[in-house]
Structures are given as C-alpha cells and as structure tokens.
Amino acid sequence: MTSKPQQASIELGLHASIVSVHQNEPYVVCVSSPKSTSRHSADSLPFGLFTPLAHRTLEIGLRSWVKEQTGLDLGYVEQLYTFGDRGRHAQAGDRDPHMVSIGYLALTHHSEPSQQQVKQRRWYDFFPWEDWRNGPPAIIGKVIEPLLQEWSRRPEEGQTRKRPLGKQERIRFCFGVKGDNWDEEKVLDRYELLYEAGLVAEAAIDGRQAAELWINSPELGRSMSHDHRRILATAMSRMRGKLKYRPLVFELLPSFFTLYELQKTVEAISGSPLHKQNFRRLVEGGGLVEATGEMKKSTGGRPAKLFKFRHVALVERPSPGLRVGASKG
Amino acid sequence: MTSKPQQASIELGLHASIVSVHQNEPYVVCVSSPKSTSRHSADSLPFGLFTPLAHRTLEIGLRSWVKEQTGLDLGYVEQLYTFGDRGRHAQAGDRDPHMVSIGYLALTHHSEPSQQQVKQRRWYDFFPWEDWRNGPPAIIGKVIEPLLQEWSRRPEEGQTRKRPLGKQERIRFCFGVKGDNWDEEKVLDRYELLYEAGLVAEAAIDGRQAAELWINSPELGRSMSHDHRRILATAMSRMRGKLKYRPLVFELLPSFFTLYELQKTVEAISGSPLHKQNFRRLVEGGGLVEATGEMKKSTGGRPAKLFKFRHVALVERPSPGLRVGASKG
DNA sequence: CAATTTATGCTCATCATGAGTATAACTAAT
DNA sequence: ATTAGTTATACTCATGATGAGCATAAATTG
Numbered sequence: 001m002t003s004k005p006q007q008a009s010i011e012l013g014l015h016a017s018i019v020s021v022h023q024n025e026p027y028v029v030c031v032s033s034p035k036s037t038s039r040h041s042a043d044s045l046p047f048g049l050f051t052p053l054a055h056r057t058l059e060i061g062l063r064s065w066v067k068e069q070t071g072l073d074l075g076y077v078e079q080l081y082t083f084g085d086r087g088r089h090a091q092a093g094d095r096d097p098h099m100v101s102i103g104y105l106a107l108t109h110h111s112e113p114s115q116q117q118v119k120q121r122r123w124y125d126f127f128p129w130e131d132w133r134n135g136p137p138a139i140i141g142k143v144i145e146p147l148l149q150e151w152s153r154r155p156e157e158g159q160t161r162k163r164p165l166g167k168q169e170r171i172r173f174c175f176g177v178k179g180d181n182w183d184e185e186k187v188l189d190r191y192e193l194l195y196e197a198g199l200v201a202e203a204a205i206d207g208r209q210a211a212e213l214w215i216n217s218p219e220l221g222r223s224m225s226h227d228h229r230r231i232l233a234t235a236m237s238r239m240r241g242k243l244k245y246r247p248l249v250f251e252l253l254p255s256f257f258t259l260y261e262l263q264k265t266v267e268a269i270s271g272s273p274l275h276k277q278n279f280r281r282l283v284e285g286g287g288l289v290e291a292t293g294e295m296k297k298s299t300g301g302r303p304a305k306l307f308k309f310r311h312v313a314l315v316e317r318p319s320p321g322l323r324v325g326a327s328k329g
Numbered sequence: 330m331t332s333k334p335q336q337a338s339i340e341l342g343l344h345a346s347i348v349s350v351h352q353n354e355p356y357v358v359c360v361s362s363p364k365s366t367s368r369h370s371a372d373s374l375p376f377g378l379f380t381p382l383a384h385r386t387l388e389i390g391l392r393s394w395v396k397e398q399t400g401l402d403l404g405y406v407e408q409l410y411t412f413g414d415r416g417r418h419a420q421a422g423d424r425d426p427h428m429v430s431i432g433y434l435a436l437t438h439h440s441e442p443s444q445q446q447v448k449q450r451r452w453y454d455f456f457p458w459e460d461w462r463n464g465p466p467a468i469i470g471k472v473i474e475p476l477l478q479e480w481s482r483r484p485e486e487g488q489t490r491k492r493p494l495g496k497q498e499r500i501r502f503c504f505g506v507k508g509d510n511w512d513e514e515k516v517l518d519r520y521e522l523l524y525e526a527g528l529v530a531e532a533a534i535d536g537r538q539a540a541e542l543w544i545n546s547p548e549l550g551r552s553m554s555h556d557h558r559r560i561l562a563t564a565m566s567r568m569r570g571k572l573k574y575r576p577l578v579f580e581l582l583p584s585f586f587t588l589y590e591l592q593k594t595v596e597a598i599s600g601s602p603l604h605k606q607n608f609r610r611l612v613e614g615g616g617l618v619e620a621t622g623e624m625k626k627s628t629g630g631r632p633a634k635l636f637k638f639r640h641v642a643l644v645e646r647p648s649p650g651l652r653v654g655a656s657k658g
Numbered sequence: 659c660a661a662t663t664t665a666t667g668c669t670c671a672t673c674a675t676g677a678g679t680a681t682a683a684c685t686a687a688t
Numbered sequence: 689a690t691t692a693g694t695t696a697t698a699c700t701c702a703t704g705a706t707g708a709g710c711a712t713a714a715a716t717t718g
Contacts, residue, residue: 258695302695304695606666611705629715631663631666
C-alpha cells in the first residue's frame, strides 16, 4: 500500500432532508441563505460540518447541527448517500473543493418553524413532475418531454462513458412512455437526467456549457443551493422505495390516525392515488395497525375508527410495509 | 451558522467489497495484512484514502486503489454506506480517530488473483449462518440461538437508547422463530446483533467488556480487520435486496449462460434454494433474458439453451429483477 | 441398455391484486 | 325533515402471480 503524500484535508458536510406531511402535502425544512450570490435567496437544507472532536458519530453531528439551525429535535434519521464528485453538481460559490457531503433523511411530525430563516417548503414545489396524485402532471407532456427530445437529438458531448442505455432509452427509463410505465421511485434518476439535459437551474451554474442550454428553458421546479436538490431527490427516492417494505409512514403520523389519513399520507409521499377499499384491505389484513376502539368524529362524513401502529409487526413479517400499487384512485 | 473552530481534519477511507461467484460459491476479494497485530493475519477489504487532488470523484478514487492493490479493473460499482462512529467497530490499532469509511460494492467475474497477499475468500466463511441453501444452518440452533438467549437474559448495560424492540424481539426480528420467518436480507442486522452480543471476534477488541463476554464463545465466522466484516455484511444485504428489483446477477455471469447457471448464481447470493421450474417460468416470462440459439453441451445431462441478458428490459419494466421467493428447492 | 443427471413443458390449487358495487353513518343546506 | 354531499366500511368478482408437483426429453456413465 503506497500511501500518497497528498493528504489534502477533507471537509465532511452533513445535510438533512427533514420531511413531514401536513394536510396531505409533504414538506421539507429549508433554511434560506440570505447571503446568496444571485437570484432570489436560495433554499438550503440544514447543513453543518462534521467535527469528530465535538461529535462521536456522524448522526450525532447531524442532529446537533439541525438542533442548532432549526431548533428541531429529530426522531427517525437515516443515512442516504455520500456525494463527493466535484465535476458536477458543484457551484461556483462553493467554499472548498475538498468538500464531501453526506445526505440524511429525517422524518418528523409537522411543525411551523419559529426561526426567521427556517421555512417549511412543499417538496413538490421542487419536483412538480413527481406529483401524480391528480393524474399525469401537465408539465411532463408540455415542457419536459419536448425539451428532453430536443436534448436527445443533440450530439453527445464530452466523454461518452460506456452507458448501458442511450439517450432515448434513458428518457423512457425515467419517464416511461406516454404516461405509462411511470416508476414513482426513480426520483433521483429523473432529476439527474434533467440536470444532464440542462433543464434545471442548478445545471446552469455548472462549468459545462449548460448555461447556454438552459438560457431558453423554463426553470423546472424551485431550485436549491449547491447540490441540495439532488440530496432531496435522493431522500424522495428512498422514502418512496422504503415505504413498501418498512413502516416509515408512521413516523409522519400522530400515534392515533384513521385509515384515510394513513392513505393520504402514503399518497403524499408516493405521489400516486390509491384505491381506498383495497388500501384498507391491505393495511388491515397486513397486521400493521390495530384498532384503538376510539373514533374520530370530525371526518366530514361518517366517523372513522382510529388505529395505531403495531410495533410487533416488525418481528412478525419479513418486510412490513405498505406494498401499494398505483391505481385509478 | 456558527462554524465551530475545531476543524479537525478528517480522513476518508474507501473500501471495496468485490464480489464474484465461482462454481456456485460467492467470493469476496481480500487483502491479507501481514503486519497484523495478533492472531492469524487478518483479512481486509481493499482500501485506500480518498485524495481529492488525485481523484476527481470518490468512485474514481476507489477504482484506482483497487487497481493498485489487486490489479483488478472494476466494472459495476455501487456505494453502500458511510461509517463514521468511533464508539464501536473501532479497533485498538486504528491509526486515526478521525477516520470515516465509505463502503462500496463491486461485482465482477471470478478471477484468481495474481498477487501474493490478494485472496478470493468464500463469503459464507465470514457468515456461515447466512447459507440456507441446504436448509437451516446447524450453527444457528446449536450455537447462536443459545448464546443469544443467554445474552438476552443479561441486564441491559450502558445507555439504553430508546430502542423500539427489546432484546427478545430483536432476536426474533433477526433470526425468526424456529427457522421460520427467516429474512435473507437482514444480513447486516444479524451481524450487528451478534456484535452487540459479543459473539463475533471483532467485538472482543472493542472498548466495552465484550472481551470477557466473548472469552467463552466460539468465533462465529472468519473475522476481518477493523469494521470490514460490517462493510461486507452491508454489501450482502444490499445485494440480496437489490437482486429482486435490479438485474444485478448478470454482472456476475458470463454473457452467455444457462438458466440453471443463472439460478445457481441467484441462490449463491440469496443463500436460499429455489424451485427450478418456477424460476425458469419467472425468468423466461419476465423478459429479462433471451435465447441466443446456442446450446451448452457440458451440463452433465441434457444440453441446455444458452441465454443472454436483455438490456432493454431496463426500460420496459418498472423494477426488472428476479423477484424470487424461497422454496423447498 | 439401465441408471443417472439435467432440461423443459404443463397442470393445479391458492393467494394477492385491481376494480367495482353496495351500504352505512355522519354534516350541511333547503 | 328531507336531500345532497362526504367519508367509512363491507363484499364480490375476475385476473394474474405464486408455490408445488407430475411428466417427459435428451444427454452422460457404467
């Protein structure tokens, strides 16, 4: 093992995607950076450097930064991914070329932030094409598809690394064909495709000629500083996938809830409508919840039974989640 | 954002779990550390520090280290997890308290290493309780279960962080009940439980009183240096999970293969036997493979059709994997 | 040729899933 | 009080996927 002399010091950033659901809408906690270089003040994820002297583990470091910046005490926390490439998703204003970022997903109950610069933002503001709860989003057919087609016709630029799929196939892989074959879990793939095609604002800052490409393109979704939107996309992908084999949702709900609230929360995360009766059958049959005996009156209709999460479901079933399949609602 | 003054420099380690399958056995590439402190020379995963000046991305850094240490040119590479806790899984001989490790999974075809200290090791040597291809491993009932029961009766030591499950429930969560409810994907959970119970050799080095606990326990599986066995467990968990919704297996197979070879490779990874006819139905019906027209004669019986992976399957199906269910074989 | 081994085709019962019908129990407006 | 609107909940039904097993084909080994 020849150890290289260049021991360039590295800084490890810890980033939190703090997700909650309020009135059927998923939110993520953002911090506005007032000292933003240009445009409107950009949203950032709560963020801080890992200092091993102060924090025994990465997760402790993350919790402490979040507490300091937002006042929130996190419950469920899960590591997502470590981003280290400087080639892309790096901004001109980035402090240090030796920054590596670890993204985290945190799930909480919704709360209005007390601090000035802390905001709850709807996550579909950042990814409008991901919300299929009311059918295929118009933006896909009207804006995204045509621009991606245009991009796919442009000659390959730069290093053509041996990708298994060509441009056309990647578009179909990510967005399906004519609203068919949509895979809700591919949030990150879609964002990275849009980035590569120069269709999101963040790509315009990137070193490549993306700026020119983007000049005539709409800004697809609200942008974030640095690579934070990519981290958020990773969080969404993870949540949508894990939802199906782990009881994640219950971290977002109060301890007592109706089946309809549970369904609407799942729909909010997965971004697709569900068949009510089948959802009920799935959940009740799956042993994930149990009736509390209490009722909720203020449903707007017939009162609903209140349920609670059965923690023992974890040991009973191999993968206790809500294996839901999208439907016509 | 109050930036703390303690800018303790961090070193980022890149670790590769390089997996291949040879004659129905999964292997992982190990490097023997001759300067190991004690016992037999410990196995390590190929490993190196990330130096941003030398490598543009983390993955490039990893590939370069692996090439240098083992001579291998990696194909498929996937990031697993970033380990940063010093409290556990840290060894006395660890160079630097400020080391953070990123684990990677790499899939290759099998090859015998040319270098002296590079070895191909069967991964079930490290995790003998994970191989259920010939029924429930005897070691579970005879050794693991009794020792875990003993551990569960000992009073909780140290900080009792609000775990959702008690010791008994965790044992059932990880190992099921009487060979039932076994979830092949929980490789990491099981290793971490055994670690916590002081039943793996690595735990004996840990600061806690694990050394005493382990003194009368068998060494469960071959051990590795530092936290490398934990990284390998993460790799196995990831592979067993991802197998079901992504065409991973084909990275381990030659371009032409028989359905039986495909099945045996899947079994090698998942560690459970499969029903031959149903597997065939699943694979052929799923559109993941296509016949090449050629035949393999040296099967030991009737010649078998040779198939190849259909790359386009990626765009056709939402999650193109081998959604196999364990069976009686 | 008989025994063995692997490949491959097909059946069948059961269960999970998607979709829809029907009814119940509440609120709000006429 | 009656009607419309809204949500809750029970059931049915067709279809498809899944687990298990039977049967046959085509090679190898003695």
